[in-house]
Amino acid sequence: MLGATDGFSLIEAVVASFIVVLVFAGFGKGLGVAYLGSKDNAAAQEATAIGVEQLEFARSLDFDHIAMSSMVHDAPLIDPDRGVLVGGEAGLDRDEDLIVDPVGGLLGPTEIQTVDGVIYSIWRxxxxxxxxxxxxxxxxxxDGGADAASHRTSTLISEAGTR
Structure with a gap:
């Protein structure tokens, strides 16, 4: 003869199953958030590497060739009418004149690279x-998921250092 304390009732089994489902759903959500966080972190690391690569290329040039080959008028951070990099937007103390040399400048103003399915827009x-x-x-x-993401880096190159 079974008493009231023997085994599980149907309601107890349903509640226990519901709790197990919630635990697994929470665990799955945590894994998803961790994966997306690591993917965003990898994209930021790749952007940093792209920036460093661009600066190293610029450092490898003769001083006379360290110039933009053209100017894109709708590029971020610039005032094309005045031909300046806007200091406030670029994190500088003041506006600085852009150096554009269509003949000798070896730095193109923009480029697109795709790495691991992420599209990077590069502005120089x-x-x-x-x-x-x-x-x-x-x-x-x-594209950093919900928001657009960006990385900015710069270097100073002296004329004496390139000869």
Whole structure:
């Protein structure tokens, strides 16, 4: 003869099953968030690597060739009417004149690269930072999931250092 405390009732079994489903759903959601977080982190690391690669290429050039080959008028960070990199948008203290040389400039203003299914827009700017110094600034933009993401890096190259 079975008493009231022997075994599980149907309601107890359903509640236990529901709790197990919730635990597995939470675990699955946690794995999904971790995967997307690592994917976003990998995209940011790739953008950093692209920026460094662009700067290293610029450093390898003769000083006379460290110039933009053209200017894209709807590029971010610039005022095309004045021909300047807008300091406030680029994280600089002041606006800097862009150096554009269609004949000798070897840095194209923009490029698209796709790595692991992520599309990166690369913007290159060369400015006259001061006498004998050129600033090369690289802006890398990509779709970071819910928001657009970007990475900006720059370097100063001296005329004396390239000879």
């Amino acid at each position: 700017y060369v400015t006259d930072a001061s006498q004998g110094l050129r600033r090369v600034l690289v802006l890398v933009e990509w």
